[in-house]
Amino acid sequence: MDTINNSGKDKYPAYAMKLQVMNRVVRHRLRNLCAGVRMTVERIASVTEKTHPDIPNRCKIICTELDSLQIFTDRMDTLFDTLPTSVQKSLFELLAETRDCFARKNPLSSLDLSGPEENISIKNGSWFVIALGELLDNAAEASGPQGNVKMKWSLGKENQSFKIIIENTSEPIAPGIPINPPVPFHTERSRHDGLGMAIAYRICSETNSGMVVENSPDKVKIIINFAKEEIINE
Template identity: 30%
Template sequence: MNTITFLSLLLVSFPEAILVAALGFLLVGLRPWWRDLLIIGVLQAGFAYVIRLLPVPFGLHSIFETFLFILNIRVVTRLPFRIVMLASLLGLIFYGSVETVAIQFLLHVKGFSLTDAWNYTFIRVLYFLPQAFVMLIFIVACKIFNISLIGYSQAYSYSGYLSRKEMQKYLKEEIINKHNIFIFVVVLLPVLLLTILNSAFNAVRLNIFPGEHFIIFNGLMGLFIIVLTVLSTVAVKKIGQHVEKEYEAKRAEENLKQIKQLIDSSRKQRHDFHHQLQTIYGLLEGGYFERARDYIGGVFGDVSKTVDLIKTDNFSVSALLYTKIGLAEARSIEMEINIECSLKEIPLTPRETSSLLGNLIDNALEAVEDKTGDFRQVKVKIAREYGMYIIIISNTGDPIMPEIKDNVFKPDFTTKEGHSGLGLSIIKDIVTKYRGNIEIISDPEETTFAVTIPSKKR
């Protein structure tokens, strides 16, 4: 193992540790604390000097220095280990990538060998300067443009980065997700492994890697790969859980949208009834009792007709249909509802029932919204045949083109600007869950979505 001179310690190891730590902090959204950076630089330079005095096989010193670098930052900053791990890996990976590219370039331009860089302090410093310059560019760019790979800095700190005090408060409030950082670390570890393997390859090529040392190094790399494989498997599982939670959150958002529509419809109806009561009160005050009776009869008749139209033995369906009728009336859309059976045996939960019917009806209302006259019609029919519930929603909007029929149920697919494209995907998931079927029949005159779902008792 080659030793390191005091000049190399001062001009390479010390600034190298500062640059790596500073960039790592910035990339995780932390404001670098320069006093801590100086302490980290001094300690890491000392570690590098001591390690190179020990009889450590070539290549392993980089691994030891990496672990000591992470421990160094943890002790000096007193930040949680997961944050330190992520910041350290990001800084080391960026520096390792820059070093890999820079060394290959300088070997061709300057004519020195890698062995010369190891043995002569001047050449080692000469090789380090371009790397330091590139790292400084990265650091300045992160500072100027508030570049951060974790999105909490912009939301919390006006300057774009968190101070130590702000960071501790963030951690206390558990705003930083442990699982997300675990996934970050596992994704970054293979990149660090590739950087180390690239250095080992160059060492073998230049015959500065003794055979017995290579065997030890190779064994440790094999162990590292096994551990990384296990961690990657766990990370994939966690990513799947995150995707599932995100999808559930979007479904909850759709349900909240349905509830908001119900509230808005109720407010409009309350406002309308307020005017009706004022009219009735005026007629009674004026002594026009016959007219008041006729007026009340007309209003009551309209309300009774609507209530009878949507009266079912499933409260969630009744509430939803009542809301949708209000929305259709507000948009001057003719809506026809026909409930031909009991809904007691429908297997869906109230939330799933509202989500299924609500999204189907919303799509139908949106399809005819730009139409005029007789082309603004939506029909809803629910029937039961041979142990199957049949839900048919028809509209007189534009037909669905055959080339996009297979895509309409895919998440995030939409032909309308400003829409999430989740409605039909949610419908498909619910239908699939209960082993049902959904079919689209579309022609220039009418588009129909037909859903069949097995009842509880068949």
């Protein structure tokens, strides 16, 4: 099988690219299915609200599952389809958006941020907001409902290099997931199916940036080394 390492210009295994067209059709049908079923479920809830008040509550559960399926489908787009148009972000914007997204999606977990405040921007900042969000969500789940996640960043001499490290201190990556490179859908363990890591890996590859995964029994550390071209000194 054709495989890759993250040198920046490499792409995903050849078999994954051959499945791209089929995946796009499947995702399109999933969206249509979610929309159609949701309309039906909401109609059932509306009609039965007065006569069978317990049914609308069950319908809410179904709608929640449909929302989760829609989010999963969108994440699949990010991995297999064309990435959205990138937007440059300042370091402050990158960190603020990442922190706000983490707080919204993981209200019981804490996120420790540490690093220098420098006046730089990231060329494809919006892509890295997505990548960091995926990695932080994985770390939050591994750390447990009240766990702690750490994200620290550092800059090299004259801001010529930039590195972000994300770390959780609770649970390692599931053993069934390949991590060099990350390949999704090798386990059945919720977000630890490897999809989030694969999305982050793809974004790093698209930007010629490096991503290193250090997996140990008591923690996971993921290091992103930004390509020099990504760093814009203001």
